[in-house]
Amino acid sequence: MIQSPALRRVSQGELCSGCGLCAGLSDGAFALEEQAPGFLRPPVDVCFPAETESLVAAACPGSRLPTWPEGADVSWGPITKCQTGHATDPEIRFRGSSGGVLTALAVTALETGLVDGIVHVAGDPDRPTRNVTVISHDRASVLVAAGSRYAPSSPLDRFGELLGSGERYLFIGKPCDVSALNALAERDDRVAQTFPYRLSFLCGGIPNFAGTGRFLTEMGLAGRKLASFRYRGNGWPGLTEARTTDGKVATMRYAASC
Secondary structure (H helix, E strand, C coil): CEECHHHHHHHHCCCCCCCCHHHHCCCCCCCCEEECCCEEECCCCCEECHHHHHHHHHHCCCCCCCCCCCCCECCCECCCCCCCCCCCCHHHHHHCCCCCHHHHHHHHHHHCCCCCEEEEEEECCCCCCCEEEEEECCHHHHHHCCCCCCCCCCCCCCHHHCCCCCCCEEEECCHHHHHHHHHHHCCCHHHHHHCCEEECCCCCCCCCHHHHHHHHHHCCCCCCCEEEEECCECCCCECEEEEECCCCEEEECHHHHC
């Protein structure tokens, strides 16, 4: 076992995106921790076997900078095709944050048998302003997780337990998460077999948990126990909505929460 040079370099350069790849490769040895000012990071002094260290160094999105092919747009990278659209299912379109496209694709993939499950992020039922990685197997559970989550998430923290399961999953995560999974697929054939479909969305960066705390203060709910917290959705662009366990509901316009 060696102390991870890759993670040390990423930490020193403040390059970690909190994707959870390193935790997912650790066979449950550690989980990401919340660190000031409110991001998810691996513990200090993480050690890996040499083979795992090689995978982390090659796939961690903070450890490498992929090169774009010649002629790619300098800001967006290679663009094969650009299209617009929205879910045709009224419920999915309403509950999703941006037309419900990812939710609709996930539900369709399940209902047509294209995949066995969806690996994605949902609000933590015990701590509604936090996120957890979930595996959905039906429409209802996919819809529970519909909508944007403007807080740190680590959707790759559980992928290792699924490799070699013989099941097929659609993965939904941030661009950096998908980039990490794509890079790992180049080193491990099981990744493409287990995650044949990997979808992402336009991401402007990862807000920290302290930002959500400021929302709650402005809503007059600081320190109150929450039953749910929704950043967006239920209409376009949707309200930021907090519900307390004693029945109080507070909302904030999306423009004010940006």
